[in-house]
Amino acid sequence: MSALDPEAHVLPGPALAGHSSGVELLDYDAVPGATRAGGAPGSMLLLHGFGGDKRQLRPIGDALCPAGAVAVHPSLRGHGDSPSPDWGFSVLDFSADLHRFADVLPDELHLVGYSYGGLVAAVSAVTWGASRVRSVVVVDQSFDAHPHLHVADEWAEGSLLRWTYDFGHLPDLLERLGIPLLVLAADDSPKIPADERERLSRRAGASFSLEFIKGTHADCLRHTGDITSAMRAFYRNHFGGTDERECAA
Template sequence: MSRSTTPALAGVPGIQLIDFDLVTGPAGPSRLFLHGFGGDKHQLRGLGGALPPASQSMYVSLRAHGDSPRPAWGYSVLDFAADVHRVADLLRPPVDVIAYSYGALVGAACAATWGDGLIRSLVVIDQSFTADPAQHEADEWAEGSYLRWMYRYGRMVERLGIPVHVLAAQHSDMIGPDERGRMSAAGIRVTTIPGDHSGCLDDPARLAAVITGRPC
């Protein structure tokens, strides 16, 4: 069921917290679900429901998504991660992070900056951590696009010191062969899953089975 809770920073003057749902269950781990660019806190609810029970599942809407604040600037991966950190005190550690697309960059930044023992594992659903300047677009999201595509985040995810499982969509060009090789060489588990970048979320039960290592 869902319950109303209040982060420690709620009500502090000048701070706007991102929108989130915290769903409590009978047992199991704490889980943090991070959606992709253009999604919101509902994008991974089907996957969360298909996974084994959790004691807590937090679904957030990242800044400028859903009902979360939309500041004029501040769209680096670290800005997004700090937003999540401001509400993460509601989660009992250790936390398993399951993140799709751009949300996986945010999840890796959370794991790298939140301190030992808080995040136990990271599941990445079809997200690259390499730089690709040709992808940068100088549109209304120019700052976020620049800070995403001009920098390589591979070393961050390769040095987390926690289990990382990358699910690469079969018909997506998001994660190329070279990056898969680097990840595997760094001890990161890489699994190919059916679908393209958006369609890989279409079968939550199948995706949950890959994450847990259990048959559907």
């Protein structure tokens, strides 16, 4: 855990931390919630995208995590102060890292993931199940395979493994598990192609929502107000609660 954030809340050390095999765990901040009303219904686990770190989704956690809960922001492998192996950048590797310190996380979580972190969130939710994960929010990330989008850059392995394989079954699995899913698609981003957007819009129902936010893939996170507004409505629809405006009135 990083000492850079003086407000970070220290969670108990996981069992694997002292394991004799020398397991390296992710660096993370656990920030106590402060929102009084109109936020998330409980503790949050927020996952950044390729090239980001534990600070990337901090504005969302700060805006939505309620008092008495905690927002956990890990730096995924290869990012920030977390371990950076030479290989192992599939979505399954990232999810496994979360499992290694899952015993320090709150018993119930609302997962949020941006870009590649959205796939990691969905895979982790399917693995942990509804007894642990209450909801999933994916910010501007496709579930379909798009091999032509692979770019041989410093994230070549992660990009190849992500775009070569089809993760389109994840929304179906989350629905069967009873875990509500919100997908936020950026208006000017090609990450969720038009045909997938159309298909996702047709499946909107009791446990799935598709909403649109401003910006490109790279800058959509700057529109924090749009994102948190859509998330508040999603949480309110599925978990009830009092809107901040109603509370202020």
